[in-house]
Amino acid sequence: MARKTFFRERTAREIEKLHTNNAYHQRGLVDRIAGLDPSEDALIIRAMLTPGRFLAGAESVKDSNRKWLKHGEYLHIPYPETKAGADASPKIPLAFRAEVLSEIKGMKEGEIYALGLSSHPTWGDRTKRVQPFVWDLEGARLFGYAENLAGGVETKVYADAKRARTEGATVLVGVPSRTRKHPRYRFKLLHVPFVRSNENLAAVQLLKPAVIIEGDGEGRRIDGRTIHDRTLIRYTPEESQEGSNIITYYPQDVAAYLGIIKKAREGHNLTPMEMNPFALPSKVWADFYTKLNNNVLIYDPSLQSKDKLRKPHIVEKSVLLARAIRVFGHDETAYWDPVRDGKLRDYVWTPASFRS
Numbered sequence: 001m002a003r004k005t006f007f008r009e010r011t012a013r014e015i016e017k018l019h020t021n022n023a024y025h026q027r028g029l030v031d032r033i034a035g036l037d038p039s040e041d042a043l044i045i046r047a048m049l050t051p052g053r054f055l056a057g058a059e060s061v062k063d064s065n066r067k068w069l070k071h072g073e074y075l076h077i078p079y080p081e082t083k084a085g086a087d088a089s090p091k092i093p094l095a096f097r098a099e100v101l102s103e104i105k106g107m108k109e110g111e112i113y114a115l116g117l118s119s120h121p122t123w124g125d126r127t128k129r130v131q132p133f134v135w136d137l138e139g140a141r142l143f144g145y146a147e148n149l150a151g152g153v154e155t156k157v158y159a160d161a162k163r164a165r166t167e168g169a170t171v172l173v174g175v176p177s178r179t180r181k182h183p184r185y186r187f188k189l190l191h192v193p194f195v196r197s198n199e200n201l202a203a204v205q206l207l208k209p210a211v212i213i214e215g216d217g218e219g220r221r222i223d224g225r226t227i228h229d230r231t232l233i234r235y236t237p238e239e240s241q242e243g244s245n246i247i248t249y250y251p252q253d254v255a256a257y258l259g260i261i262k263k264a265r266e267g268h269n270l271t272p273m274e275m276n277p278f279a280l281p282s283k284v285w286a287d288f289y290t291k292l293n294n295n296v297l298i299y300d301p302s303l304q305s306k307d308k309l310r311k312p313h314i315v316e317k318s319v320l321l322a323r324a325i326r327v328f329g330h331d332e333t334a335y336w337d338p339v340r341d342g343k344l345r346d347y348v349w350t351p352a353s354f355r356s
Contacts, residue, residue: 025110028109046299069314109326134321139250139254175255188210209250
């Protein structure tokens, strides 16, 4: 199905028609991508980004990258290890993200293979949560579309109960689809920090989406999750102590949370923003992501096509976004400063020449 115009990107063939250069090594990739003229230049990456352990036994790089997406490395956010520790901590999620993302500054660019961030609470559902960097950026783009062209993200907050102070609020959300003629995704976000409390840091670590069971008289369920979310099946090795079940935050979750932040700010409530668990992009990081979508190709020897060129996969974009954090720094990439960057809704996600 076709994407809405707001989300249109150059195809691989359209990128090939730009002024292209080749990159045969992983070192310096971030600077080369950042230096591209978005209207005229393209970079063909001929170095293999996929770690060797995922290539073994796979029929194609596509299959390897699917395995990489399911079992790849995530940077663990150093939240307090107990709920009591979280309740006593004066720090907000941004401080914990900045701490772990600043650590990659000491790594070599070509040695970074992290796909995103993870956390694993020892209370509540005790389930590991992961947020791929690519979905942080795509969620911000989806929020921009909602704000500019779709009447915003729909939110209905249930925060009156006493439990909302200790467990967070339940919010019903409606997030537009990126696909033409597709209805909004309607789901719940549970454990949303909405009422000021010293238990908010513990609550936000349990943040998770949940489907809505509609009472249509026949017991049918309206599923508010994407096909990718519903079909991403992950099993850990038998000897692993980590469970196979994880919660992956998708663009719709990020866009929904941004909609909740906006709703709260209208009532002069800053709690959802202060407790925001997602890495919101600076304009520099967003521009870098736009170039990954519109100015970069990957040489893939497993393809059947003559030129063996394709656009980057989710994992490849996530790793290059991680490396951009290493090159430019956390505050310049994975941190949104409204004074420096302007409103998220005003970000431009396509090159000017391509839009015309």
